[in-house]
Amino acid sequence: MSSLHIYNSLTRNKDLFEPLMPGVVSMYVCGPTVYGHSHLGHAKSYVSFDVVVRWLRHLGFKVRYVQNITDVGHLTDDADEGEDKIQRQASKEMVDPMEIAQAYTRSYFEDMDRLGVLRPNIAPTATGHIPEQIAIIERLIDKGHAYESNGNIYFSVESFPGYGKLSGRTDQAAVQSGGRVEQRSDKRSPSDFALWKRAEPGHIMKWPSPWGVGYPGWHVECSAMAMKYLGETIDIHGGGMENKFPHHDCEIAQAEAATGKPFVRFWMHNNMVTVDGVKMGKSLGNFITLKELFGTFDPMVIRFFILQSHYRSPLDFSNAAIKASQSGLEKLHETARRLLETRPGSGTLDVGSFVRKTEEALNDDFNTPVAISVIFEFAKALNGALDRNEGLSADAAAEAMAYLETFAGKVLGILRSREELEAGEAGDGGETLADVISVVLELRKDARARKDFAMSDAIRDLLLAKGIELKDTREGTTWTKKRG
Amino acid sequence: MSSLHIYNSLTRNKDLFEPLMPGVVSMYVCGPTVYGHSHLGHAKSYVSFDVVVRWLRHLGFKVRYVQNITDVGHLTDDADEGEDKIQRQASKEMVDPMEIAQAYTRSYFEDMDRLGVLRPNIAPTATGHIPEQIAIIERLIDKGHAYESNGNIYFSVESFPGYGKLSGRTDQAAVQSGGRVEQRSDKRSPSDFALWKRAEPGHIMKWPSPWGVGYPGWHVECSAMAMKYLGETIDIHGGGMENKFPHHDCEIAQAEAATGKPFVRFWMHNNMVTVDGVKMGKSLGNFITLKELFGTFDPMVIRFFILQSHYRSPLDFSNAAIKASQSGLEKLHETARRLLETRPGSGTLDVGSFVRKTEEALNDDFNTPVAISVIFEFAKALNGALDRNEGLSADAAAEAMAYLETFAGKVLGILRSREELEAGEAGDGGETLADVISVVLELRKDARARKDFAMSDAIRDLLLAKGIELKDTREGTTWTKKRG
Numbered sequence: 001m002s003s004l005h006i007y008n009s010l011t012r013n014k015d016l017f018e019p020l021m022p023g024v025v026s027m028y029v030c031g032p033t034v035y036g037h038s039h040l041g042h043a044k045s046y047v048s049f050d051v052v053v054r055w056l057r058h059l060g061f062k063v064r065y066v067q068n069i070t071d072v073g074h075l076t077d078d079a080d081e082g083e084d085k086i087q088r089q090a091s092k093e094m095v096d097p098m099e100i101a102q103a104y105t106r107s108y109f110e111d112m113d114r115l116g117v118l119r120p121n122i123a124p125t126a127t128g129h130i131p132e133q134i135a136i137i138e139r140l141i142d143k144g145h146a147y148e149s150n151g152n153i154y155f156s157v158e159s160f161p162g163y164g165k166l167s168g169r170t171d172q173a174a175v176q177s178g179g180r181v182e183q184r185s186d187k188r189s190p191s192d193f194a195l196w197k198r199a200e201p202g203h204i205m206k207w208p209s210p211w212g213v214g215y216p217g218w219h220v221e222c223s224a225m226a227m228k229y230l231g232e233t234i235d236i237h238g239g240g241m242e243n244k245f246p247h248h249d250c251e252i253a254q255a256e257a258a259t260g261k262p263f264v265r266f267w268m269h270n271n272m273v274t275v276d277g278v279k280m281g282k283s284l285g286n287f288i289t290l291k292e293l294f295g296t297f298d299p300m301v302i303r304f305f306i307l308q309s310h311y312r313s314p315l316d317f318s319n320a321a322i323k324a325s326q327s328g329l330e331k332l333h334e335t336a337r338r339l340l341e342t343r344p345g346s347g348t349l350d351v352g353s354f355v356r357k358t359e360e361a362l363n364d365d366f367n368t369p370v371a372i373s374v375i376f377e378f379a380k381a382l383n384g385a386l387d388r389n390e391g392l393s394a395d396a397a398a399e400a401m402a403y404l405e406t407f408a409g410k411v412l413g414i415l416r417s418r419e420e421l422e423a424g425e426a427g428d429g430g431e432t433l434a435d436v437i438s439v440v441l442e443l444r445k446d447a448r449a450r451k452d453f454a455m456s457d458a459i460r461d462l463l464l465a466k467g468i469e470l471k472d473t474r475e476g477t478t479w480t481k482k483r484g
Numbered sequence: 485m486s487s488l489h490i491y492n493s494l495t496r497n498k499d500l501f502e503p504l505m506p507g508v509v510s511m512y513v514c515g516p517t518v519y520g521h522s523h524l525g526h527a528k529s530y531v532s533f534d535v536v537v538r539w540l541r542h543l544g545f546k547v548r549y550v551q552n553i554t555d556v557g558h559l560t561d562d563a564d565e566g567e568d569k570i571q572r573q574a575s576k577e578m579v580d581p582m583e584i585a586q587a588y589t590r591s592y593f594e595d596m597d598r599l600g601v602l603r604p605n606i607a608p609t610a611t612g613h614i615p616e617q618i619a620i621i622e623r624l625i626d627k628g629h630a631y632e633s634n635g636n637i638y639f640s641v642e643s644f645p646g647y648g649k650l651s652g653r654t655d656q657a658a659v660q661s662g663g664r665v666e667q668r669s670d671k672r673s674p675s676d677f678a679l680w681k682r683a684e685p686g687h688i689m690k691w692p693s694p695w696g697v698g699y700p701g702w703h704v705e706c707s708a709m710a711m712k713y714l715g716e717t718i719d720i721h722g723g724g725m726e727n728k729f730p731h732h733d734c735e736i737a738q739a740e741a742a743t744g745k746p747f748v749r750f751w752m753h754n755n756m757v758t759v760d761g762v763k764m765g766k767s768l769g770n771f772i773t774l775k776e777l778f779g780t781f782d783p784m785v786i787r788f789f790i791l792q793s794h795y796r797s798p799l800d801f802s803n804a805a806i807k808a809s810q811s812g813l814e815k816l817h818e819t820a821r822r823l824l825e826t827r828p829g830s831g832t833l834d835v836g837s838f839v840r841k842t843e844e845a846l847n848d849d850f851n852t853p854v855a856i857s858v859i860f861e862f863a864k865a866l867n868g869a870l871d872r873n874e875g876l877s878a879d880a881a882a883e884a885m886a887y888l889e890t891f892a893g894k895v896l897g898i899l900r901s902r903e904e905l906e907a908g909e910a911g912d913g914g915e916t917l918a919d920v921i922s923v924v925l926e927l928r929k930d931a932r933a934r935k936d937f938a939m940s941d942a943i944r945d946l947l948l949a950k951g952i953e954l955k956d957t958r959e960g961t962t963w964t965k966k967r968g
Contacts, residue, residue: 064580096548096713099605106603119590121583128612131691207615229580330964337962423918432965433917434907435950440924442946462926466919478821480814481916 004059006236007312007365009244009267010166014365017266019235025056025063026230028264030222030239030247031123033070034104035085037289038111040302040317041240041273041280047303048270048311048366049238050117054411055362066229067120069108071101072127072205074218087204097205098127111290114299116413122229126221130207133216133224136258137195145257149186151198151212157191160253166267167245193250195220219250223263227255237264241271270311276318288317301326304414307368328376329414335379336404337421338386345391351399354378358407368412375408437468441477444470488543490720491796491849493728493751494650498849501750503719509540509547510714512748514706514723514731515607517554518588519569521773522595524786524801525724525757525764531787532754532795532850533722534601538895539846550713551604553592555585556611556689558702571688581689582611595774598783600897606713610705614691617700617708620742621679629741633670635682635696641675644737650751651729677734679704703734707747711739721748725755725796754795760802772801785810788898791852812860813898819863820888821905822870829875835883838862842891852896859892921952925961 004017019025029049032042046067056063073084090097109119126133137153140146145159157163194217199206206215226234232255239248248267255263272279275286293302305325309315354374361370382400385392392400408415440459447455460470463479471478488501503509513533516526530551540547557568574581593603610617621637624630629643641647678701683690690699710718716739723732732751739747756763759770777786789809793799838858845854866884869876876884892899924943931939944954947963955962 096606098608098713102607122580122586124582125609125612128609130615135692208619229582334964341960341962432951433920436917436920436924436947436952439943439946439950440920440927443924443927443943459923459927462923463920466923467916468920476825478825480818 004055004363005365006266006268008265009269010264015266019061020233020265023060023062025061025236026234027053027056027063027065027236027238028222028226028230028234029065029067029120029237030243031067031069031120032104032108033074033085034101034108035073035089036104037291038108039273039280039287039289040275040293040315042108043111043115043290043302044273044306044311044315045238045240045270046112046117047115047306048368049268050115051307051368051412052236052238052268052366053118054413055366058406058411064122064230065118065120066122066124066226068222068225069101069105069123069125070221071098071105071125072215072221073097084203084205090204101125101127107291111294111299114294115290115303116300124225124229126216126225127205129221129225129228130216132228133220134196134209136220136224136227136254138210139258140195140254143257145253146195147188148211149188151214152186152194153196153211153217154187154192155195155250155253155257157189157193157253160257162256163191163253164245164249166249166252169245169249193217193219193246195254219247220254222247223251223254223258226251226263227259232259232261232263234264236266236268238268238270241269244269268311271314273315273317275316277316280317297322297326300414300416301329304329304372307412307414308372310367310369312365332376332379332408332414333416333421335383336401336408336415339382339397339401339404340418340421342386342391342397344394344397345389347385347388347390347392348396349381349385349392349400351378351396351403354381355403355407358403362411371407371412372414375404375412378403437463437479441470441479444477488539488847489849490750490752492749493753494748499750503545504717504749507545509545509720510718511537511540511547511549511720511722512706512710512714512718513549513551513604513721514727515551515553515604516588516592517558517569518585518592519557519573520588521775522592523757523764523771523773524759524777524799526592527595527599527774527786528757528790528795528799529722529724529754530596530601531599531790532852533752534599535791535795535852535896536720536722536752536850537602538897539850542890542895548606548714549602549604550606550608550710552706552709553585553589553607553609554705555582555589555609556699556705557581568687568689574688585609585611591775595778595783598778599774599787600784608709608713610700610709611689613705613709613712614700616712617704618680618693620704620708620711620738622694623742624679624738627741629737630679631672632695633672635698636670636678637680637695637701638671638676639679639734639737639741641673641677641737644741646740647675647737648729648733650733650736653729653733677701677703677730679738703731704738706731707735707738707742710735710747711743716743716745716747718748720750720752722752722754725753728753752795755798758798758800761800764801781806781810784898784900785813788813788856791896791898792856794851794853796849816860816863816892816898817900817905819867820885820892820899823866823881823885823888824902824905826870826875826881828878828881829873831869831872831874831876832880833865833869833876833884835862835880835887838865839887839891842887846895855891855896856898859888859896862887921947921963925954925963928961 005014006017007013008015029046032038053063053065071086073086073088086097086100090100093100137146140155141148141153146153146155196209196211196214196216198212198214203215206213226237237248237251252263274280275288278284278286280286290302301322305322306315308325354377357374358371361367361374364370404415405418440463444456444459447453447459463470467481469480471480489498490501491497492499513530516522537547537549555570557570557572570581570584574584577584621630624639625632625637630637630639680693680695680698680700682696682698687699690697710721721732721735736747758764759772762768762770764770774786785806789806790799792809838861841858842855845851845858848854888899889902924947928940928943931937931943947954951965953964955964
């Protein structure tokens with residue numbers, strides 16, 4: 001039994017976390033809409049929830065983590081108007097919408113892999129769960145919570161008095177239409193939201209349904225897929241703060257009206273990303289994809305930067321801030337490397353107190369910035385111990401390494417593996433290798449010029465022992481890496 | 485207009501290839517059933533069809549390549565009996581079947597990426613296309629080609645006189661039941677095959693349908709997905725020879741009975757893999773996954789090995805054969821590297837004749853073994869030219885490099901990129917780098933021991949110029965890679 005407390009957006013309180021089924025946690029997070037490459041906003045959300053999953057597993061829970069992929073286009077306007085984002089991209093690139101969705105799904109997972117974000121147990125696609133969405137819609141119609149109008153199906157907000165309980169919003173129509181209260185002629189009430197839309201001519205992604213050919217509304221996929229894989233009541237549902245309303249309140253309405261049971265026990269919302277203090281957006285010219293960012297900064301630096309602020313706090317990106325994170329992360333690795341190479345002494349270190357403080361931080365609504373500062377306090381203490389003449393005993397060193405590998409490594413994902421530490425830095429491919437070999441060849445060429453053939457041969461043999469074979473040709477000396 | 489000829493299993497003839505729509509090729513290949521890691525049989529098939537796609541694109545065609553993912557379990561017995569493979573694996577690993585399917589889908593694409601197999605334009609999943617499968621089944625029922633029996637839907641073979649035209653098999657019932665003609669009480673004729681199956685209790689992956697809750701039969705997903713993304717008549721359909729019957733003949737029957745149009749114009753079938761002359765199989769103890777194989781051999785060596793035999797010939801795997809391929813591939817790369825480093829001379833080389841011979845080979849039903857032998861003849865001629873005093877002129881060298889980069893690189897996928905060639909070998913990460921740096925540090929230590937501090941400093945500076953910073957500490961000299 002842990003004493004994990006999670007800030008629950010539903011109760012607006014830090015509540016003691018206990019799952020519905022002892023030892024097992026069901027968790028759902030809204031995934032990306034795959035019509036473009038991922039950006040820092042995606043990274044903040046998914047890195048944050050990645051640490052939630054890792055901490056829960058560290059505490060001994062078996063977590064089933066489901067994160068959907070929205071591969072059916074949503075209307076560009078949150079008020080159910082506008083153009084389908086995926087179809088728009090497909091027209092631009094002149095390919096089938098499914099090709100767009102799959103290419104950007106791949107791109108998303110590549111970026112997440114690079115950020116050390118663990119794959120969810122199941123990543124269901126919206127297009128792959130049309131029958132489930134239709135089934136939940138039929139259930140809602142049967143129970144009097146939804147109605148058909150002109151081939152469209154709408155959820156009747158007045159049939160569900162709890163609508164808006166997550167966000168606390170009441171003036172839904174105004175919010176839904178972005179400020180303009182627009183009366184759609186086929187909705188009974190302006191706040192009603194679409195569950196199913198009749199496909200207009202030219203709409204590509206569409207399916208048959210009891211109400212004609214169409215496609216699902218924006219909100220229903222999450223209720224359908226969360227319940228399919230996790231059951232009618234789930235422990236944790238995560239997502240961005242900006243989606244509390246209407247998206248998450250609609251999910252609640254759909255699920256609870258259909259089942260009569262509470263849908264989500266703990267709602268977790270992450271805050272948003274700004275760039276130099278300004279909201280990030282394509283039209284604002286400050287939009288940067290993760291791929292572009294990874295061209296300049298190591299993905300682990302980005303991950304570290306994200307975790308240095310709380311998931312519920314906004315994240316302000318600036319080159320200066322990332323550079324500071326980069327240098328902090330390097331210092332942590334220098335300390336880890338120093339620890340790995342240290343010869344056993346006789347000194348001790350109170351690792352246990354750091355363990356406890358780190359656990360406390362993470363149990364306090366996943367307070368990663370505090371956990372990280374504890375790790376840095378530890379690094380300082382560790383360096384101090386290593387500076388002393390008696391150094392650290394083998395046991396103390398092992399305990400210290402275990403602390404770093406567990407909390408910085410396994411839980412926060414901000415420590416390179418032991419192999420990478422021993423290698424000095426993560427391999428970057430052949431470039432640096434070729435550079436360094438050219439240094440060695442320079443030294444050998446010098447030796448031969450000085451007629452120091454013993455050294456020239458020694459260099460050849462030393463390299464051969466490491467699997468590098470030299471070949472002296474008319475054009476110069478070349479090398480190949482022998483395979484074992 | 486090319487003179488590409490493809491061996492068409494349907495006509496049993498090498499036919500001149502012309503697509504239905506000028507300049508555009510629609511191609512579908514049966515993808516993997518994702519209940520385990522991929523093996524050499526998968527590699528042979530998908531590497532072979534990868535070269536087909538690459539050659540078609542080289543010829544100037546716009547190819548839409550669709551390859552499905554079978555993520556709904558098929559019954560283990562080809563006679564529609566037995567246990568669902570994915571569900572069985574899910575029970576074993578104690579997770580949801582969708583988790584198995586997704587984990588092994590990821591594994592499959594990882595292996596294919598390593599083999600240089602380009603991703604298909606669209607990789608639709610069976611579970612993601614249930615509505616489309618139901619729609620085609622309804623069409624077949626309406627047209628009198630299928631019937632319901634006890635919640636199961638069967639295709640009526642006698643309603644489709646063309647059944648078996650691909651494989652030429654007539655005694656279908658015997659073949660379908662693996663030799664035993666078993667009369668299922670709910671089939672009208674023993675040869676009839678399942679389009680939809682009623683879900684038995686305990687069956688997890690199931691969906692609602694007009695005929696009750698169930699799941700699709702083995703064959704219908706390919707007809708449904710090929711037609712959805714490529715149209716009712718497609719240019720090329722590829723797959724394993726072992727699936728000609730019943731799978732491919734069933735696909736034809738389903739599609740053609742539903743649409744009244746020819747389904748596939750060119751059927752391409754690849755042959756199978758043996759291990760030391762014996763069929764590969766889990767129960768035979770000679771089963772090896774690609775991941776295991778990649779632990780010993782570079783994936784590009786495996787790809788090269790596969791392409792050294794014709795896709796319609798069996799592929800016999802043995803350590804000796806792969807080692808021979810490995811050494812052949814290394815020689816090709818040594819030649820390419822030599823060409824890259826050569827200084828311009830004045831000699832010439834008749835590259836054009838090699839281009840023509842390679843094109844001829846590939847246009848002759850993708851004869852990769854002959855194309856590869858032409859490339860090796862070229863390498864021999866190239867080495868001969870480089871051995872001569874006049875070497876090669878800059879133009880001739882460029883033309884030679886373009887030949888290699890086009891045919892060995894772009895079309896066959898068996899030549900490393902120029903960056904990798906220049907680096908000597910593909911980077912393998914930090915290990916070799918650390919090894920070589922330790923050689924340099926040895927040399928520096930030696931120099932300091934000899935009091936040759938000028939050399940010691942020169943080494944430090946040379947490394948720093950390459951981005952490697954040395955740090956002399958009490959424990960010894962450490963190094964870090966500076967980031968730009």
